[in-house]
Amino acid sequence: MIRLATNEDLPAVCAIRRQVHLLHCSGRPDIFRMPEHPEEFDQSLYEAVMDENYRLFVCEADQWITGYILVRLVDVKNLCMKCDRLDYFVEEIGVDNSCQRRGYGKELMEYVAADAKTHGAVSVFLDYWSFNETAARFYESLGMTQKRSVVELTL
Numbered sequence: 333m334i335r336l337a338t339n340e341d342l343p344a345v346c347a348i349r350r351q352v353h354l355l356h357c358s359g360r361p362d363i364f365r366m367p368e369h370p371e372e373f374d375q376s377l378y379e380a381v382m383d384e385n386y387r388l389f390v391c392e393a394d395q396w397i398t399g400y401i402l403v404r405l406v407d408v409k410n411l412c413m414k415c416d417r418l419d420y421f422v423e424e425i426g427v428d429n430s431c432q433r434r435g436y437g438k439e440l441m442e443y444v445a446a447d448a449k450t451h452g453a454v455s456v457f458l459d460y461w462s463f464n465e466t467a468a469r470f471y472e473s474l475g476m477t478q479k480r481s482v483v484e485l486t487l
Contacts, residue, residue, distance in 0.1 A: 333391070333392050333393070334389055334390070334391050334392075334439060334440060334443040335389065335390060335392065336387065336388070336389060336390075337381065337388040337389060337390045337400065339381075341388075341390050341397055341400075342374075342377065342378060342381070344390075344397035345377060345388070345390060345397060345400045345426075346373075346374040346377060347428075348397070348399065348400055348426040348427070348428050349373070349374075349377060349400075349424065349426055350366075350370070350373070351426065351428065351429050352424070352426040353366065353373070354366070355464070356461065359461055359463035359464060360461060360463060362486075377402070380402060380404075380423070385404055385405050385407075386402060386403065386404050386405070386423075387402075387403045387405070387447070388400060388401075388402050388403075389401050389403070389440060389443060389444065389447075391427075391436045391439055391440050393431075393436070397428070398427060398428050398431040398434075398436045399425070399426060399427035399428060399431065399436040399437060399440055400424070400425070400426055400440070401422060401424070401425045401426075401440040401441070401443075401444055402422070402423045402424040402425075403420050403421065403422055403423065403444055403448075403456075404420075404421045404423050405418065405419075405420060405421075405451075405453075406418070406419040406420070406421050417453075417454050417455075418448075418451065418452055418453040418454065419448075419453055419454060419455045419456070419457060420444060420445075420447075420448040420453050420455070420456045420457075421456075421457055421458065422441075422444065422456060422457070422458035423458075425437060425440060425441070425458070427440075437470060438470075438473075438474065441456070441474055442474075444456055457479060458471070458476075459482070
């Protein structure tokens with residue numbers, strides 16, 4: 333079952349976020365590190381949940397939070413070089429390591445797509461790190477296509 337998160341869900345979501353962050357720390361240790369004070373890491377989620385431009389959804393199975401998705405609403409209006417539009421940007425998605433490959437990530441993405449459509453959004457988009465080939469295959473399996481690329485020159 334997918335639903336909006338409550339304050340009671342935040343500790344479980346933070347635990348899953350740490351699992352996802354460890355993947356990033358392993359994949360790009362030149363960019364990511366574990367914070368010295370975990371409460372600072374958790375605080376960013378608590379702050380996002382308080383922001384009206386964010387939505388946090390959780391996937392729950394047998395009263396267990398199996399995954400989450402944090403979405404930011406991107407409402408573009410009255411810009412001289414862009415069309416007015418509402419998009420849903422997936423800031424974060426994570427499924428508990430013990431629950432992966434059971435369809436929870438797909439369920440979360442499908443729920444967000446339906447919610448976005450209901451609210452008049454024209455797309456759901458996200459980014460992921462190129463080292464994360466599992467993520468690339470997952471998003472491709474959902475029918476997502478590349479919108480743009482970000483490249484870097486490491487100095």
